[in-house]
Amino acid sequence: MIRHFFGWERTPFTKEISTDHLYLSERFKECVARLHYMVKTRSFGCVTGDIGSGKSTAIRYLRDQLDLHKYRFLYLSDANLRPRDFYRELLHHFGLSPKFLRSEAKRQFQHLVWDLYENQKKVAVVVIDEAHLLQGDMLQEIRFLTNFQIDSVSPLALVLVGQPELQATLQLRVFKPITQRMNVRFHLSGLDLQETRAYIEHQLQVAGSTHPVFTTEAMDAIHAHTRGISREINNVCTACLLDAVLRKDKLIDAMHVARILTEFKEQ
Known part of the structure; x- marks a missing residue:
């Protein structure tokens, strides 16, 4: 679903990523x-x-x-x-x-x-x-x-x-x-702010993305919520990507992240 919408080779932010493609903080x-x-x-x-x-x-x-x-x-x-x-x-x-x-x-x-x-x-x-x-x-x-x-x-x-x-x-x-x-x-320990940004961008590049998907403000909001814990980053990013697919948005900004985090709190 995500992969097809964005035209990527693979789906990012999953556990199946090869160790050859890991982000090494x-x-x-x-x-x-x-x-x-x-x-x-x-x-x-x-x-x-x-x-x-x-x-x-x-x-x-x-x-x-x-x-x-x-x-x-x-x-x-x-x-x-x-x-x-x-x-x-x-x-x-x-x-x-x-x-x-x-x-x-x-x-x-x-x-x-x-x-x-x-x-x-x-x-x-x-x-x-x-x-x-x-x-x-x-x-x-x-x-x-x-x-x-x-x-x-x-x-x-x-x-x-x-x-x-x-x-x-x-x-x-x-x-x-x-x-x-x-x-x-x-x-x-978890990733710092710069590493969180680099982690998200790395995951997208490995998936096959050639252009920005998350704005800087969106990535900063994700870091603030997840404290740089990679599994939490994966969960939030995946939810944001699914939301973007449903809304047919190619760019995820801070508003997307805020909406997803609100949904997380309500669950």
Whole structure:
């Protein structure tokens, strides 16, 4: 609908955008650089950010850049993850049938990771998303998981990804042994005003637009409402484009944005 009306090659502001076409803000590039550091040094760390700030996109970008001859990427996202399920999920990723007892499944996974590292010359990259929802027993299990060969060489990189409350949880005294083991902690913030403008224009260019669609005032209004959170920007821009299609308008100004934001508040 949007694509046909504007004569574009693809629809902008969707999750389906290829990592080759992402808008790379300075903060996003810094986040990816920290992730690459964790991978290359086989470290333990965490990345936090508000809902929709681009955390999962950064992980997807990292995954697509990894050399599959050197790394094995493992992604878990389960709010109800428990230690036994954790090892079972990881082993299933490797195509193995996990042992029944948690202790046996844990040893099975540790042996697998060491074999991967020493014999296959590959590093396991384990990413646990929605980590702010993990229970205390799971966080403690992660602490034990990082203790390979009594704090010597680590055969894997482990990344926790979650909302800002993850940092608050890790500051609790009971979890201090976990934070002490973390090599990297990074918070992905929203885009500033100039980046929001550049983000919107980049999305349109990738879609195939050759002329302005949003006025500067419209983009500034979108930034003020979304605080530069990319998912929110996508939602507002998509709603504005649909409104423009219905009204047969080729240019979206501040009035379009105000009308859409009013509708959002009424929902």
